[in-house]
Structure formats: structure tokens, C-alpha cells
Amino acid sequence: MLKDKLARNISIYRKEKGLTQEELAQLLRISSQAVSKWENAQTMPDISLLPSLSRILEVSVDKLLGYVAQDKRITIYEDEYLTEEYYWGTEPNTACYQVLQLMPPTKHLKLLDVGCGEGKDAVFFARNGYDVSAFDLTDAGIEKTRRLADQTGVHVNVFKADLLEFRLDTHYDIIFSSGVLHYIKPDYREEIFDNYKRFTNDNGIHVLNVFVNKPFIAPPPEKETNAYKWRSGELLAHYHDWLIRDSAEIVFDCNSSGIPHKHAMTTMAAQKVTSLGSCHVCGN
Template sequence: MKDKLARNISLYRKEKGLTQEELAQILGLSFQAVSKWENAQSMPDISLLPLLSATLEVSIDKLLGYTSQDRPISIYEDVYKTQEYYWGTEPNKACYQVLQLMPPTRHLKVLDIGCGEGKDAVFMARNGYEVSALDISDAGIEKTRRLAEKNGVHVNVFKADIQDYRLNTHYDIIFSSGVLNYIKPDFRKEIFDHYKHYTNEGGLHVLNVFVNKPFIAPPPEKESNSYKWHSGELLSHYHDWLIKDSSEVVFDCNSSGIPHKHAMTKLIAQKITVLA
């Protein structure tokens, strides 16, 4: 808990635009105290949590790393509760590129960030990868488990918010489709540097993001916590990796029952050992 609290204090302090010294002044402490919290050297006294929560405008539960269970936190929560699979069960085409570029001829660990109903995570587990997957939707997690069971495979699926979840183990492949737009722009560099650090040498990142285009109307879903990317922005985080694919497509979508279009950038990048 100490490490998670440390990350969250730092994350939400920066989100509020406060320095360590400014936060310390509000709390009536020295900035060294805040620095120790954020470095997981100590924890705030329990009596400070209400003021800390109010100052950072985040609940104590979320500050401690617990996601609220009493309200929908994804616009897909209700549609995932149906028997049908909202996104279908056919894997993303990028999954086949993973098979081509890094086939499971040896033990390989995959992390699917924002697995939805599990179609991609289950596909990769069926093909011999050790798969972990996370999502913020309870219904999506349950459907991922059911789909894995139906296919006779295991997926280590768990609930997490990509804004504040951080890895604690290395992976060979990090995969994410359609969810990275929930990361606020100010925190993208820190989060992607973290993902890169926890990727084994030779590992792959296979990702896509929705990008802004002036000739495409905004999607009908009104998501206040979704933040579009710009063309080339995802690629900029991987200037030190080998780029296998960096393409952009415009496609039709009917996910909300209203026909519309999206522009999306795909990136496949490989971590290569730096020569001395």
C-alpha cells in the first residue's frame, strides 16, 4: 500500500499543479515530509488523509488505490452486462502481428491493458502466451473470465485504472487497443516510460490510439475522461526503440448505434539492447 499511496500522492499533486512545497504549506508540513511520502519512505498520518483528499480533490479510497464500486466508471459497464459480446470475440488484427513477430516458441508474458471483454487476451492465451489483463469494468472482467473458461485457458484478469495502475513485474509484450485515450496528456510520458522500463529486452509494445483529425466529427459517445491524441504523438514516446509499424487508418464505427468514423494510429515497437 505504501508504494501505491506514494505514486498516487505524486500523481494527483501534479494533476492539481502543486509543487511539493505548496502541498506541504497547505497541510502545515515541511516539503521534506511530502517528499518522503512520494518516495515511499514514510506515510501520512491518518488524521491528515481528509485534508489531503480534499486538497487533491480525490477520494481517500482512490488515494489509497481502491476504485469506487458504487457507481459506473466506464460507459461500457452496462453493455458489458449483456450476454452478447459487445465487441465480438474475433481478435484484433494486431494479435496476428504479435504471433508473427514474437511467436510463443518460449515462455512469453503478455499484458493486455484495457482488455474489455477479453477477446484479445483470450486469443493470446489460446496461442500459448502467459497472459495478464486489466480493465476498469467489473462486467468486462467477468466476461473475460467466462470467455477464457469457455476456451479452456487461463487469463490473470484484474481490475485497475490505467491512470494510476503501475507495473511491478516485467513483460515480454504489452498490448493495448482502444483505451490509451483515457490517459491524461500530462502523464503520458511518465506512464509510457514506466511501461518501457518494465518490458524485457527484445520485447514488443503493440498499441493503438484514437487521433484528432479536423475532417472527422467527434464520436457520439460523450466521455469527459477521454483525451484524444495527435498524429505522431505515440511514436514520439518510442524514439529509442525499433519501430516495426507506425500506421494510421480511418474506419467506420457503429458501436453506439450511430454510424461515425474514427482515426487511429497503430504502433508496434521493439526494445533493443543499447550497445555500449
């Protein structure tokens, strides 16, 4: 619903600006109770306030209302997820084992799987004791994630969200994403990663990968119209202020479309270190 989207977005973007409800109300010359009601989806702002709200929060009115232009499907795999079989299988990505190594679940750890697809990685993490949330844009992917979790006897808090729209408003210890970040438009990358970094607990980690373009590798045969180019080093640049625990650029064979081809990919694990005394790089 529009009211719910607007409520969530006002809350998210207000917190990103570091404003309390009272401070936002003062800037708009309204009561703090009015802002509280907006964020609880009890009421909506008067249309005359939207331009001022947009200016203060530094986001467009369209983005406040939850409109992110998508004239085509986000992923070409939506139809594939409608089958009974798991298109990507049920074995976890190798990057999952890196999470286990860098931040084993020896205590309660909250993990978010960004763009979980059919849920194989999210369910693997839940099986290993993490408190897992996951989101995807495809209804079929979400349903298959729930089914796999039920079959495995674990719980995954899986929900539907658009990668371009969704912003965190709660903290996690681990953010994981594999094979998804190429759907982020270049104009949104800084904002999205700043949000992910801000809502990561101290000493938390991000384990991510992204396809990168190389002149010696032919474009993939899938021809995804909603995929956007990344350059070598671009992902790392978003984490210049974090400790890079591991990074590599790999070339691998793929047959996802039935046509053998190759991909180049940047893989990265980064840690949010607030002081040398609290850094767990030595496992202490």
C-alpha cells in the same frame, strides 16, 4: 484497502526512482525494516512522513494513497458489458496477429493486455500459448473475460485496475493495448509509458493503438467525457528511443453506438532494442 494501495504504490514508485529499501529508509531517517513493513502492508507510514515520502518519490500524496480523481465513469461501455452478449464480439483484433508475427510464442512469453474489456484479445493470446495477464476497470468486463477463458479452456490472470493508477512492478515481454489509451490524461502519459517501457524485457515489444483527432473527421457520437485527445505522431514520440517495427495512421468506419461514424487511429508496434547484436528484426 488503503493500506494495500499505499504499499503497492510505495514499492512501485521507489523502484521507478531506482532506490532500494535501505536507500529510501536513509533518506527518511528511518529503519529499512519500516520500509519493508510498509511495502508488505504490515504497517503504514506515520502521516508526518507523507510529505517527505512524496518529495523523495516525486509523486503527490494523493497519488501515493491511490486517489486519482474520477468524478464520472471511465467508460461509457460499463453498462453494455452487463449483458450476456459480448458487445465487441469474441473475434480478436487484427493487431493480435501482428503480435504473433513479431514475437511468436516459441518460448515462454509474458504478455499484458492493458484495458482488456471483455477479454476477447487476452483469451486469443492465451489460446496461442502466451502467459497472459490482463486488467480492466469494469467488474463486468473482468467477469466476462474469466467466463470466456473458462469456456475456451485457457487461463488468463485478469484483475481490476485503473489505467491511470496502475503501474507495473514486474517485467513483461509484450504489452498490448487496443482502443483504450485515449482514457489516459495528457499529464499522465509520459509517466505511464516510461513505466511500461522500463518493465519490458530486452527485445520485448509494445503493440498499441490510439484514436487521433483529425479536422476532417467529426467527433464521435458517444461524447465520452473521460476521453482525451491525441495528436498524430504523439504515440510514436513516446517511443523515440525504441525501434519502430510498424506504424500507420488509418481511418475506419464504426457503428459501436448505433450511429455510423468514422475514426482516425494511429497503430504502432515498437521493440525495445538494447544493442544491434541482440535485435531480432531479421528473425535470427
